[in-house]
Every structure is written in C-alpha cells, then in structure tokens.
Amino acid sequence: MDKPMVKPFAITLDPGSSLANHTGSWRTVRPVYVHRLPPCNNGCPAGEDIQGWLFHAESGDYEKAWHVLTENNPFPAIVGRVCYHPCESACNRGQIDEPVSIHAVERFLGDEAIKRQWAFPRPAQRSGKRVLIVGAGPSGLSAAYHLARLGHEVEIHEAGPMAGGMLRFGIPKYRLPRDILDAEVARILDMGVRLHLNRKVDNALAAKQEGGFDAVFLAIGAHIAKRAYIPAGAAARVLDAVSVLHDMEAGERPLLGRRVVVYGGGNSAIDVARTARRLGADEAIIVYRRTRDAMPAHPSEVHEAEDEGVLFRWLSTITQADEGALTIEKMALDEAGKPQPTGEFETLEADSLVLALGQDVDLGLLDKIQGIEIEGGVVKVGENMMTGCAGIFAGGDMVPSERTVTVGIGHGKKAARHIHAWLNGELYQKPPTPPIATLDRINRWYYSDAPKTVQPELDAERRLDGFEEVVHGLNADNALFEARRCLSCGNCFECDNCYGVCPDNAIKKLGPGQGFEIDYDFCKGCGLCAAECPCGAIDMVPEDI
Amino acid sequence: MSHQDIKFYQTGTFTVGNRLLDPEQRSVQSTLERTNALNSGHRACPGCGEALGARYAMDAAMAATDGQIVVANATGCLEVFSTPYPETAWQVPWVHSLFGNAAAVGAGLAAAMRVKGKSDVRVIAQGGDGSTADIGFGPLSGMFERNDDVLFICYDNQGYMNTGVQRSSATPPAARTATTPAVGPHPGHQRGMGKFVPEIAMAHHIPYVATATVADLRDIEAKVTAAMSLRGARYIHILVPCPLGWGSASHDTVRLARMARESGLFPVFEARDGEVTDSLKIRHQVPVEAFLKPQKRFAHLFGKQRDEEAIAYLQARADRNIRKYHLLEA
Numbered sequence: 001m002d003k004p005m006v007k008p009f010a011i012t013l014d015p016g017s018s019l020a021n022h023t024g025s026w027r028t029v030r031p032v033y034v035h036r037l038p039p040c041n042n043g044c045p046a047g048e049d050i051q052g053w054l055f056h057a058e059s060g061d062y063e064k065a066w067h068v069l070t071e072n073n074p075f076p077a078i079v080g081r082v083c084y085h086p087c088e089s090a091c092n093r094g095q096i097d098e099p100v101s102i103h104a105v106e107r108f109l110g111d112e113a114i115k116r117q118w119a120f121p122r123p124a125q126r127s128g129k130r131v132l133i134v135g136a137g138p139s140g141l142s143a144a145y146h147l148a149r150l151g152h153e154v155e156i157h158e159a160g161p162m163a164g165g166m167l168r169f170g171i172p173k174y175r176l177p178r179d180i181l182d183a184e185v186a187r188i189l190d191m192g193v194r195l196h197l198n199r200k201v202d203n204a205l206a207a208k209q210e211g212g213f214d215a216v217f218l219a220i221g222a223h224i225a226k227r228a229y230i231p232a233g234a235a236a237r238v239l240d241a242v243s244v245l246h247d248m249e250a251g252e253r254p255l256l257g258r259r260v261v262v263y264g265g266g267n268s269a270i271d272v273a274r275t276a277r278r279l280g281a282d283e284a285i286i287v288y289r290r291t292r293d294a295m296p297a298h299p300s301e302v303h304e305a306e307d308e309g310v311l312f313r314w315l316s317t318i319t320q321a322d323e324g325a326l327t328i329e330k331m332a333l334d335e336a337g338k339p340q341p342t343g344e345f346e347t348l349e350a351d352s353l354v355l356a357l358g359q360d361v362d363l364g365l366l367d368k369i370q371g372i373e374i375e376g377g378v379v380k381v382g383e384n385m386m387t388g389c390a391g392i393f394a395g396g397d398m399v400p401s402e403r404t405v406t407v408g409i410g411h412g413k414k415a416a417r418h419i420h421a422w423l424n425g426e427l428y429q430k431p432p433t434p435p436i437a438t439l440d441r442i443n444r445w446y447y448s449d450a451p452k453t454v455q456p457e458l459d460a461e462r463r464l465d466g467f468e469e470v471v472h473g474l475n476a477d478n479a480l481f482e483a484r485r486c487l488s489c490g491n492c493f494e495c496d497n498c499y500g501v502c503p504d505n506a507i508k509k510l511g512p513g514q515g516f517e518i519d520y521d522f523c524k525g526c527g528l529c530a531a532e533c534p535c536g537a538i539d540m541v542p543e544d545i
Numbered sequence: 546m547s548h549q550d551i552k553f554y555q556t557g558t559f560t561v562g563n564r565l566l567d568p569e570q571r572s573v574q575s576t577l578e579r580t581n582a583l584n585s586g587h588r589a590c591p592g593c594g595e596a597l598g599a600r601y602a603m604d605a606a607m608a609a610t611d612g613q614i615v616v617a618n619a620t621g622c623l624e625v626f627s628t629p630y631p632e633t634a635w636q637v638p639w640v641h642s643l644f645g646n647a648a649a650v651g652a653g654l655a656a657a658m659r660v661k662g663k664s665d666v667r668v669i670a671q672g673g674d675g676s677t678a679d680i681g682f683g684p685l686s687g688m689f690e691r692n693d694d695v696l697f698i699c700y701d702n703q704g705y706m707n708t709g710v711q712r713s714s715a716t717p718p719a720a721r722t723a724t725t726p727a728v729g730p731h732p733g734h735q736r737g738m739g740k741f742v743p744e745i746a747m748a749h750h751i752p753y754v755a756t757a758t759v760a761d762l763r764d765i766e767a768k769v770t771a772a773m774s775l776r777g778a779r780y781i782h783i784l785v786p787c788p789l790g791w792g793s794a795s796h797d798t799v800r801l802a803r804m805a806r807e808s809g810l811f812p813v814f815e816a817r818d819g820e821v822t823d824s825l826k827i828r829h830q831v832p833v834e835a836f837l838k839p840q841k842r843f844a845h846l847f848g849k850q851r852d853e854e855a856i857a858y859l860q861a862r863a864d865r866n867i868r869k870y871h872l873l874e875a
Contacts, residue, residue, distance in 0.1 A: 018586030018627070018634035026591065058555060059565060445803065445829070448557040484555040484565070493555070496562025496575040500762055501799055503596040505585045509577055512564065522585035526592035526788075527796030534556060540796075 023504060027525035029540045031498075031518055036437035036490025036536065040102060043090035045402075045410040046073040046142075050087055050102055051491055057105055057483035058493075062476075065483075066109045066118055073409055074145040074188055075138065077114055077180045080107025081471070082171055083406045084298045092439045092489050098452040100485045101474075108479040114183045120191055123151040129423045132157065132213040134201045134365070137165020138405045139396030140219035141188055142412025143419075147217075148191045150420045156193060157207070159200035161250055165221050166397070167405065169246045170268065172275050173467040204392055205369045215391045215419045218366075218379070219412065222359040222397040228263075230353075235323035241268040241356035248275060257351025259283040261326055263318050264356030265295040270302060272354050273310045277464055285311045285348070287318055289331055289339050304470060307460045315339055318353065326350050361398040376400070384418035384428065385411065393419055437490025441536025446497070450485050453478045492516070492537040498529035558763045573608045573766050574600075580607040580636060587634035589626040592795025594785035594802065595673065595700045598759045599623055602698055602783065603637060605769035606669060613665050615654055616640070619647035619672025619681055622707040622787075623700060647672045649684040651695040659694070667773060671698040674715035675705045677782075678742050685742075689749035689778045696772050696779040699742060702787035710790040714739045717810075718862075719855045720842045722790070727845040736858065743816075746780040750819035753779040757813055759786070760803035764825055768815065784811045792841020804836035809863035812870040824870040833860045 038051040049068060056065035069076050080103050091099035112118075129152045133140045136158035144154045162168055163185045167176060189195055201207045208216045225240035232238055239254065245268070247254045260276040262269045265288035273284040286305075288295060291314050295302065306312075313328065317339075320327035326348045331339035366372045366379065371388030373380040378400050385393045395411030397403045421428035456472045463470055474482060492515050499509045499516055506523035507516050518529075530538040556563055562575025573579050582603035589596040606614055615638045618624050624641050627634040642650045651670030658666045670688075677685060677699040688695055704722050705711040712722045718736045721727040725734040746754045752775045755768040765783065772779040786793060786801040793801055805811040808831050814824035834856060837843040846852040867873055 015628075015630075016632045018584055018588075018632050020632060021586040021588065023586060023588070446556045446559045448555065448559070486555070488555075494562070494564045495556055495560035496572075497560045500561025500572070500574040501597065503589060503591075503593045503600070503798075504587070505581050505583075505600070511577070519585070524591035524795075526798075527794070528592055528597075528798055531796035532799050534560060 022521045023524050024521045027523060027543055028545060029525045029542050030520065031529050031538050032541050033492065034537060034539045035434055037434045038437050038489040038491065039090035039092055040087035042436055043086040045406040047410055047413060048072045051486065051488055054483050054486040055493060058486065060480055062109055062112050063118055066113045069109060070120065072413060074142065075184050075409060076106045077110025078167060078176060078184055079406055080110050081176050084404060092442060093485060093487055095439050096444060101452045101482050104455050104474050105479050105483050108474045111473055120187060122191065123149055125151050127151040129214045130212065131419060132208060132211055132216045133219065134204065134216065135165060135219040135221060136163035136195060137219055137221045137396060137408065138167055139408035139412040141185060142409040143217045143219065143416045144193045145188045146413050146416030147419060148193050154193045156195045157199045157201050158195065158197050161198055163195055169249050172248065172271050174470050177469050201365050204365045205389065214423055215393065217415050217419060218392065218394040218398065219396040220362065220398055222361045222403065224360040224362055225355065226358045226360055228355065228357050230318055231320050233322040236321040237352040238321055239352060239354050241272045241354055242359060244272050244354055253279060256281055259349055259351050260354065261348060261350040262286045262354045262356055264288065265290060265297060266356060267297045267301060269356035270297045270305050272356055274305050274308055277308050277310060278467055283311065285313055287313045287316050287328065289315065289317045291315060308463055321353050324349060324351065326353060385415040386418065437536055442487055442489060443532060443534045446534035447487060452485065453482045488535045490536050493535060495534055497532050497534060498538060501528045501532045561762055572762055573605050574762055579604045582607055582635065582637050583627060584634045584636050587627045590789050592788045592798045594759050594787060594798045595623055595702055598700050598783045598785040601762055601765045602769050605766040606773055609770045609773040610667050613667060615666060615668055617647050617650040617654060617670040619676030620644035621673040621676050623673060625707055644676050645680040646684050647676055647681055648688040648697055652688045652693040655694045668695045669698060670695050674699060674701040674703060675713045678714045678740055689746060689751050692751060692777045694776050699782045700785045701782055702785050702790060704790050706787045706790035719846060719859060721845060732845045743782045747816050747819045751778040751780065752818060754816040756782045758784040758802040758806050758811060760799050760806060761825065764813065793839055797839055801836060801839065804831055807831045808833045808836045809867040809872050810836055812866040812872060814870045821870065824872055826874050827872050833863050
C-alpha cells in the first residue's frame with residue numbers, strides 16, 4: 001500500500017512475542033481440575049448423580065436430565081413424592097439459606113417424563129441369561145430395570161394382585177397417586193420385563209431350578225405386622241397398620257369408627273392416622289411411648305398430619321384394650337433418656353385400635369435352603385447382596401437395612417450390578433469414590449441469593465374430603481429456578497471464572513460441555529483460578545521439584 | 546449500575562461467564578474471541594492484579610471499537626513486565642515513552658489521528674498510580690482540561706511496586722512500604738496525605754469518570770464500553786491488588802479487591818460531566834479488617850496488640866465512602 005518507510009536501524013527490529021517466554025517454569029504448585037462427590041449424591045440411598053442431572057435441568061434440558069437421573073433410579077415421579085430426601089439434609093446450600101428442593105425437581109422431571117412419554121433405551125444386546133425376581137416392590141422393580149438395561153432376561157413373580165409392593169399397599173394415595181405408580185411400573189415392563197401376578201414363590205431354590213434361571217433376586221419386603229401383647233376384651237376392635245393400608249387398596253375399606261387410636265411412632269402410624277381422618281374419623285390419635293424427637297416418622301409427615309388434625313399422645317403406652325376404651329399408662333424418661341412406666345393410668349375412648357409397631361419378613365420361601373442365614377428375622381447378605389446360597393441374592397426390607405423406598409431401590413441397583421458381574425463370572429468393582437465436596441471449598445460470594453421455592457399444598461380443609469394428593473408439584477418455571485439454586489458442589493458448571501481470572505491467559509476454554517484445560521507452559525501457579533472457582537472444582541497440587 | 550444485572554441464573558452476573566445466559570448477555574472475557582490484548586508469557590508476578598485488570602479493560606476496549614485502538618503506556622510495572630525489548634506481550638499497537646508523559650503522548654496520538662482523518666482509531670493512555678497520581682499528574686490534568694479525545698486508565702496498586710515498593714500518593718494510611726516503615730506512634734504511611742485522583746478528574750468536568758476493581762469484571766467491561774462510546778477526555782481508575790507490594794497471597798488478588806469494595810474502603814462509582822451518577826452497591830458488607838488482615842503491609846495493626854485506633858481510623862474512612870457514594874442499598 002504505502003511505500004516502504006526508511007527507518008533508522010535501532011527501531012527496525014520487529015518486536016518478538018512474549019510467547020517465547022514460558023513462565024510455567026516459575027510454578028511450584030499446579031492447578032488441576034477435579035470432580036468431588038457432591039454431598040447430595042453421597043447422601044442418596046439410590047446412588048443418584050443428583051448434581052449431574054440438575055446440571056441439565058438448569059439449562060432446561062429436562063429430557064437429558066431425566067435420562068441421566070434414570071441411569072440410577074427408574075422412579076423419579078415416585079421417589080420425588082415419597083423419598084425423605086436425605087440428599088436435601090446433606091445439601092451444602094442448606095447451610096447458606098435453604099437446601100435445593102431436589103425432590104421437587106425430581107418429581108417434576110418424573111411427571112414430565114410421564115406426560116411426554118419418554119422411554120428407557122432398549123438394551124443394545126441380549127446376554128442370554130435369565131434372572132428371576134421375587135417381589136414387585138421398589139427393590140425388585142429396580143433390580144429388574146437395571147438387569148434389563150444390562151441385557152438380561154428378567155421375570156418377576158409377585159405374590160400380590162398388583163405390582164408396587166409397599167408403594168401400593170403401604171403408602172396411601174394422597175402421598176402417591178396410583179396413576180403415577182402405574183406409569184412408572186409400566187415403563188419398566190415396556191423394556192421387556194415379564195411380570196407374573198398372584199404367583200407366590202414357596203421355595204426360592206426350587207423356583208430357580210424349575211424355571212431354569214441363572215440367578216434369583218429376592219425382594220419380598222416385610223409384610224407381616226408385628227404384634228404387641230395387649231390384653232384385649234372380646235369386643236375390642238384391634239387391627240394392624242399393614243392390613244388397614246392393604247385393605248385400602250384391595251378389598252373393603254376398613255371400618256375404623258369415629259375415634260381411632262394408632263399405636264406406634266413410625267411412618268406407618270402416621271399413614272394410618274391420616275387415612276383414618278380421610279375415612280371420616282373425627283379423632284385420630286397417635287399414641288407413642290417416646291417423645292416427638294425420638295419418633296422415627298419423618299418430620300414433614302408429622303407436620304402434615306398435625307395440619308389435618310391428627311392428635312398425638314407422647315410418652316404413653318397402651319396396657320389394655322376394651323370395647324370403646326383403652327387404658328393408657330404414662331411414661332417418663334429416665335436419666336438415660338429411656339421411657340419408663342410411671343404407674344399413672346388413664347382411659348382413652350376409642351372405637352378401634354390400630355397397631356403400627358413395625359413389620360416382619362415372611363421367610364417361608366427360604367426354608368431348608370442350604371447356606372442361607374437368618375439373623376434377627378432378616379436375611380444375611382454379603383457385600384455383593386448375595387445370600388449364603390450361591391446365585392440367590394436379596395435386598396430391600398428383607399435384609400438388614402433402613403426400611404425406606406429409596407434404600408430398596410438402591411439395593412435393587414446394587415444387586416443388579418453384582419448379579420451382572422456374577423453371571424459373567426466376575427466381581428463387581430465399585431469405582432473409587434472421590435472425596436466429598438464440602439462447603440468450605442465453595443466460594444459462596446458468586447452465588448445469587450435465592451430462597452427455595454415452596455411447593456403448593458392442598459388446603460388442610462380440603463384434604464379430608466378424600467384421597468387427593470396433598471403436596472403439588474412445581475411447574476416448568478419454578479422447577480428451572482429451583483434447579484438453578486444448585487451450587488454444583490465439586491463439579492465444574494462452566495462459569496468461565498477460571499478462564500477469566502487467570503492473569504496469564506493460561507486457561508484454554510474448550511467449548512460447551514468440554515470444560516477447560518490448563519496451559520502449563522504459561523501457568524505460574526498463582527492459584528487464582530482455584531480460589532475463585534465457585535464450586536471448588538480445582539485443586540492446587542505441589543509440583544515435584 | 547451501567548451493566549445490566551442478571552438477577553438469577555445460578556450465579557447471575559457474578560461469575561465471568563454463565564452457560565445459562567444468551568450469548569449477547571455474556572462478558573467479553575468469557576468468549577473464545579477475546580483479544581487477549583495482554584498475552585501469555587508476560588513477566589508479571591504470579592497473581593498480578595494489574596496484568597488481570599489491563600487485559601480485562603483492553604479486551605473490552607478492543608471489543609467496543611472493533612479492534613481500532615492505539616495505546617500509550619507510562620513507565621511502570623505494566624510496561625516493564627509486558628515489554629522487555631525485543632519481546633512484547635501486547636497484541637495492540639502500543640507505544641512507551643516516559644514515566645510522566647503517557648497522557649501527553651496519548652493527547653498527541655489523538656491529535657495525529659484527527660489530522661490523518663482516522664476518527665475510528667481510538668486512543669487509550671494507561672499507567673500505574675505512580676505515573677498517574679504523581680509523576681504524570683501535570684500532563685494528565687492538561688489532557689483533562691483540554692478535553693483531549695483520550696481514555697486514560699489508571700491501574701492503582703497503591704505504590705511504586707516495580708522499583709521496590711515505595712509509597713505513592715495513592716498509598717493508604719498505615720500501609721507499610723519501603724519508605725513508610727512500621728515505626729513510631731502511627732506506624733506505616735502517615736495520615737492526612739495522598740489524593741484520590743477520580744475526584745480530581747471529576748473536578749475537570751470531563752464527560753466520564755469511573756472507578757472499578759478486578760473483582761467486578763462485568764462492571765469493568767460496562768465502564769470501558771461506556772467510555773469508548775463517548776468522545777473527549779475520559780478516566781477509569783481500577784484497583785488492582787499487588788501480591789508483592791501488599792504482602793498478600795497470589796491467590797487472594799481478586800478476593801482482596803472484593804473486600805476493598807465490600808468494606809467501602811474503595812468506592813466503585815461512575816460520574817458523568819463531574820457528577821456522580823451511579824455506584825456499585827455493597828452486597829455483603831464486611832469490616833475493613835477483612836481487607837487489611839490478609840496483607841503483610843498492615844500486619845503491624847494485628848500484632849500482639851491490635852492497633853484498634855488505626856483500624857477504627859480506616860473503618861471511618863470506609864464509612865465515609867459508604868455515605869458519600871451511597872454504597873449501601875437504601
């Protein structure tokens with residue numbers, strides 16, 4: 001363009017680039033991207049990758065979120081309603097304002113999947129192995145789902161007339177509507193899982209051999225109500241929680257009367273009392289021998305029951321049941337905090353007494369099978385969920401565990417992995433667990449202040465009219481908001497902070513979904529990226545020098 | 546503020562980027578296309594706030610002008626660490642002359658562009674607090690009063706760090722430097738000295754004056770963009786923590802800038818034609834101690850006996866800023 005300029009020698013040298021100067025040699029510590037285990041994932045009995053699926057929900061890609069979620073748990077619509085969400089108790093955000101309402105987002109995804117008819121992927125290839133599952137409760141169905149995904153042929157034998165187990169015969173409709181349950185069960189059957197109803201297995205080993213199965217997973221639950229000895233008059237009406245809740249589903253509605261007393265402090269006690277109110281009882285009183293704090297029932301359910309007018313008698317035992325009345329003895333806590341009788345009695349009017357004192361397992365199908373060990377009324381299983389009899393695995397309420405839906409679902413998944421390995425003559429190796437993403441690694445300054453979204457509830461007055469669902473779901477807008485409250489503890493969510501705050505341009509951005517890479521040629525190891533990472537996904541590691 | 550706050554997208558607009566935002570809402574620094582005006586390989590200390598601030602500002606200016614920028618740089622850290630002849634880390638047309646004359650060189654460049662009819666080529670002059678507040682103050686004031694078409698950016702690290710940490714007129718009271726040792730009844734830098742150049746710039750009634758810190762990227766980018774949309778003399782003063790001179794950990798640079806702002810010690814505001822028009826509000830107020838304590842230059846305030854009186858004096862300065870610039874939400 002212009003004619004060449006005549007320049008004096010001293011400034012004729014073109015400047016060189018600083019890129020020749022590799023400042024990475026200054027470094028004594030190096031930043032490294034890490035994945036930590038978010039506390040929610042750590043707390044989930046079903047082993048869900050909660051932070052992982054929230055990541056997709058945050059961008060509004062609900063279908064992807066649902067697919068990531070269901071890699072571990074095929075029942076988001078169910079557990080979004082009935083799980084007591086230990087994930088939320090563990091959530092780091094709970095120490096900042098309130099935990100992310102994980103269950104609400106999960107339920108939204110589950111409902112969305114039903115509405116839009118999202119389906120599970122069919123297994124790529126068949127293994128040719130056949131697995132028998134005994135019991136179509138949460139644990140058995142979960143195992144069936146995971147085994148089917150792994151390509152095995154699965155057959156479920158269920159003693160009852162409908163699938164669902166305790167989901168159907170233990171959890172009332174107002175907590176879990178049956179169309180939701182049916183939809184999530186049907187989706188598993190659509191994968192090719194065969195379900196035989198009203199088929200009770202009398203002997204697990206015989207069933208395995210006769211049916212030509214390569215492995216068996218037992219998940220029959222705990223359906224026998226525990227009884228306590230209470231002297232009762234001939235005309236006293238004493239029932240148990242299992243049969244009351246069972247009859248609500250299949251059979252005639254139980255006759256409980258106008259004044260119902262429920263004995264026990266667990267979730268079943270609450271379920272029965274709330275059911276009684278809905279059946280028209282004027283009074284539903286829960287009698288429990290310890291205090292409210294010691295009650296095993298979940299606080300949210302106790303709270304909802306109180307809203308519906310359920311009454312509580314703490315520190316009380318029932319010593320006598322007669323027609324129309326019960327005798328109650330007051331208890332007092334001793335120095336060790338245990339309830340002790342006081343010798344003070346009183347009378348409580350009651351048309352019926354429902355015992356909700358826990359459940360036992362019907363272990364008949366394991367009689368005379370060699371190697372099986374029973375301890376404390378439940379079946380002993382190894383780390384791999386296998387009983388003492390090779391090829392027979394067990395999980396859910398019939399093995400030693402905390403008896404919740406989600407624990408059962410987790411057992412099903414765990415058993416499926418071990419069964420899969422066992423069928424291939426291998427041992428399942430659990431991948432190493434990274435350390436927990438603790439709150440002290442979170443740079444809280446970066447997160448917007450946002451209290452959690454409250455799920456709307458049915459008015460207390462309207463609840464008693466029937467069995468309509470009490471807690472409502474989120475809609476697409478507030479589910480998105482709620483998902484975005486996630487701090488993404490210990491896992492990069494691509495906020496570009498490291499890319500931005502590096503004074504040396506030593507971080508390469510690889511594009512959406514690809515994350516970042518550190519250019520160690522120029523990184524001086526100042527640590528700004530790690531310090532300013534909101535979610536604690538960068539560690540500073542000493543260099544070998 | 547001059548930038549649009551995104552109320553709630555997990556991290557809103559607090560982080561550099563945010564995958565949940567529309568592309569047009571994203572910061573320059575979060576893009577793959579940013580200029581990296583100050584490139585890798587420069588010799589600034591690890592965790593240098595000035596290097597960070599200079600890239601933030603210059604990339605934003607490049608983005609705002611389609612890359613039509615020429616820069617005059619004063620002597621100082623920024624010049625020394627970026628351009629040891631024959632190497633340079635700058636990826637913009639860049640000229641260095643003397644310590645005190647960056648504003649004058651900038652004014653000359655602007656005049657040259659005018660004469661050559663290149664109105665699209667914009668001029669930026671920049672330097673540290675030494676070349677701005679002390680050595681180059683005369684030329685700077687001249688550039689302001691003539692309303693030359695130059696944006697002057699001061700990267701304020703509160704002292705002459707490059708030459709061995711001597712005090713400047715931007716060094717805060719009580720800070721220990723090589724020339725203000727921590728001895729005597731009021732150890733560290735004396736009280737009642739120094740100046741705050743943004744207020745002096747405002748007194749020239751130039752079109753645009755703003756302050757910023759390296760802790761608020763969105764704010765810097767919005768201010769540089771606003772400045773580049775105007776003609777005439779403009780001034781932006783960016784607080785850039787210096788790990789070397791402040792005696793702070795290299796990973797604390799951004800945090801210290803944030804604490805300076807959240808405590809009120811460094812007010813972040815915007816002024817047009819000599820009048821304050823807006824200020825960046827404190828989000829989670831902290832006592833001045835949160836800013837002072839991680840720095841060795843203030844270590845004598847937190848020895849065996851805390852110097853409560855000096856801390857209270859600095860807190861009073863912060864409180865005055867909060868009142869004066871309305872830094873707390875009404």
